[in-house]
Amino acid sequence: MSQLSRIQKICDANGISGFEDEVVLAIRQEAGELGHFAEDSLRNLYLYRTENTENKPVVLLDAHTDEVGFMVKCIRDDGMLEFIPIGGWVSSNVPAHLVRVQTNLGKTIPGIVGSKPPHYQSESERKSAPDIASMYIDIGARSVEEALSMGVDIASPIIPDAVCIYNENNNLLFGKAFDCRLGCTTIIDVLEDLKGEQLQVNLVAGFASQEEVGCRGAQLTARKVKPDVAICFEGSPADDTFLPPYQQQTIVGKGPMLRFIDSKMITNPRFQQFALDIAKEFDIPVQKGVRNGGATNASALHLSEQGIPTIVIGIPVRYAHTHWGVSSLDDVQNSVRLGRAILTRLNEQIIATF
Ligand SMILES: [Zn+2]
Structure with a gap:
């Protein structure tokens, strides 16, 4: 190889x-x-x-x-996943990114770290750094039961989703x-x-x-x-x-x-x-x-x-x-x-x- x-x-x-x-x-x-x-x-x-x-x-x-990644801490009533960081993260680098949530069914499913659109943010929200404890991951589940049925539970590992890309023109790797x-x-x-x-x-x-x-x-x-x-x-x-x-x-x-x-x-x-x-x-x-x-x-x-x-x-x-x-x-x-x-x-x- x-x-x-x-x-x-x-x-x-x-x-x-x-x-x-x-x-x-x-x-x-x-x-x-x-x-x-x-x-x-x-x-x-x-x-x-x-x-x-x-x-x-x-x-x-x-x-x-x-x-570095994250882990599910608890599941909200509306199916959104609250999480803790694993390893050192700067909180402003976390929102609006794609993640892979590892399920107990032996695969990963996609999730997005949810964030409020600018249209709904107050002046102070727009200026302040977000706090990881108030963030959530959206896997499309609408309830705790639905999240569980997708194989997600507390302690499910969460991995940043990025796939290694190589640019042969400058020998750089992105991933x-x-x-x-x-x-x-x-x-x-x-x-x-x-x-x-x-x-x-x-x-x-x-x-x-x-x-x-x-x-x-x-x-x-x-x-x-x-x-x-x-x-x-x-x-x-x-x-x-x-x-x-x-x-x-x-x-x-x-x-x-x-x-x-x-x-x-x-x-x-x-x-x-x-x-x-x-x-x-x-x-x-x-x-x-x-x-x-x-x-x-x-x-x-x-x-x-x-x-x-x-x-x-x-x-x-x-x-x-x-x-x-x-x-x-x-x-x-x-x-x-x-x-x-x-x-x-x-x-x-x-x-x-x-
Ligand atoms: Zn290292």
Whole structure:
């Protein structure tokens, strides 16, 4: 399967935090030739590379499978669904969008986040930011009974509806869940590129659940895999549409972003420098970032066990945590190249210097 169709399949899959089953299935289908799988009760998916042998340092390749979305909180008498956000949303990005409501009949049905037309809004309503607690989703049901008969109930997962589109003229991808499904596809691409190659390290991919609600899955993957080092592949929010050029550090199309710091981790400076040196040697474009907000699974990984040196390879995503993101296929490909180059060079001696 081509890289693009892999991206489309995995990004389009439904999987809010805690309900990542479809994503896990898609990854199993895409990566089945590359090793053997294991799973735990949080739906973390582990992929152990076929070529692994005993007594080598272990590298954990991390990406998270979940996406931001919503969950039905209760059903109004008129059949409208009230909901809570899953993961971080800005409330003004929510109304008037199409969503998929996952039913207990094993499928999804369309719904619209209802909003009052401007004709009926008061002056103050037009000016104020809406509040998610007062929003509702319209699936066309006219009563609680009708909603229930459609397979919808409280706790039904709700997924932003967007389908991945590729513009071959500028190599841009438009779609949902690039944070962090592009990380998932990058790991599969790296493992595919390395197929049959002997390395000085063993590779375990940890496709982690529930990152968007506080990096929960990665707390288990670190404990299970007990890696010597970890590389976190992420969809990182781009800053190139609202910051002045001199402040921009995560520009779409300019290569993966390696962060020195964010709100929950100071990146191991030795591992970070090793990765930046490799990027230079292999002529792979990268961007360096100093962030005071945001966090990734690396926040959990680097403090696990006896401390695990961890870097983050971030693929820029414009408009993260909305229905539609914009990313560059070039950035995905350069992330694959960088991941591959790092893994062909890592060995016990180098890891000991971290
Ligand atoms: Zn993410």
